[in-house]
Amino acid sequence: MTIPTLTLNSGHAIPQLGFGVFLVPADEAEAAVSSALEIGYRHIDTAAIYRNEEGVGAAIAASGIPREELFVTTKLWNDRQSGEQPHEAARESLDKLGLEYVDLYLTHWPTPEKDTYVNAWEKLVEIRDQGLTRSIGVSNHLPEHLDRIVEATGVVPAVDQIELHPALQQRDVLEWAAAHGTLIESWGPLGQGKYPLFENPAVAEAAAAHEVTPAQVVIRWHLQRGFIVFPKSSSPERQAQNFDVLGFELTDAEVAAIDALDPGDGSGRVGSHPLDVN
Ligand code: NAD
Secondary structure (H helix, E strand, C coil): CCCCEEECCCCCEEECECEECCCCCHHHHHHHHHHHHHHCCCEEECCHHHCCHHHHHHHHHHHCCCHHHCEEEEEECHHHCCCCHHHHHHHHHHHHHCCCCEEEEEECCCCCCCCCHHHHHHHHHHHHHCCCEEEEEEECCCHHHHHHHHHHHCCCCCEEEEECECCECCHHHHHHHHHHCCEEEEECCCHHHCCCCCCCHHHHHHHHHHCCCHHHHHHHHHHHCCCEECCCCCCHHHHHHHHCCCCCCCCHHHHHHHHCCCCCCCCCCCCCCHHHCC
8 A cells, every 4th residue: 555645845756645643652662563563554653752662662672664765753842842852852862762853853842941942953953954853843833933033044844743623723824824825734634532523423433434443544544634644553353444544435425524624713633732732
């Protein structure tokens, strides 16, 4: 199965469907990533704070898959944004992953109270220029944060990885991204299982119509909306199911029915608000 790719503003391609490892314990990460790679995933999303970069790296090394066929993302944690710390943090992540470069390095949260995210972004530009990452981007950045980092550096993030699922579509961030050529990565794409998404008629009826699971419908919705998505599951069966989403297509009406599930007042959020993380 060939996973579609999108082109980042760096010119590099990113597989639109990947595998995320948030909350995968360190001692389970190697097994989870190994089975994902066996299934065919080639895009892995981790972060320093997930404390499983060694396990991800071990799985990559054991897989024998040529480096250029893989797309690996990791993220700079919030307490390393000041001064030269991003440089140290990037090298530590590469050591743990056992890689010479990552494909994408992200500032994890803007943590606006500390006001160090512009410095972090300036250092990410240097880290990219040193060849330690192919592309750079951000996560959980709102338009006000995006404006500031672009104004300071003239460098537009390749992606913004934000909480995004049917009940929280962050349309202000999507508009900023579309206007600047930044791609959107959806985190918590299945709502982290925290609200009854799969029973919702818009999702359940599409699942019945295409003879697929509700999770497959939601992942397919992300892909058809043009988002990059990397659902997490430690179970090989669900990993395989989440990867098997290219054999059907939602109709425009089905996509529109899922688009309509965001109440528009932010109440669908299942994770932290970016202004509250410091
Ligand atoms: P998710 O929406 O992918 O939900 C994961 C949950 O859904 C798990 O409980 C899993 O058991 C369940 N699930 C997975 N596949 C299923 C299926 N086929 N059927 C039924 N249930 C299924 O949430 P997530 O893991 O938080 O998000 C995905 C990835 O996004 C993470 O692994 C991580 O890489 C990234 N992420 C980033 C941030 C950030 O701040 N940048 C925050 C959270 C997550």
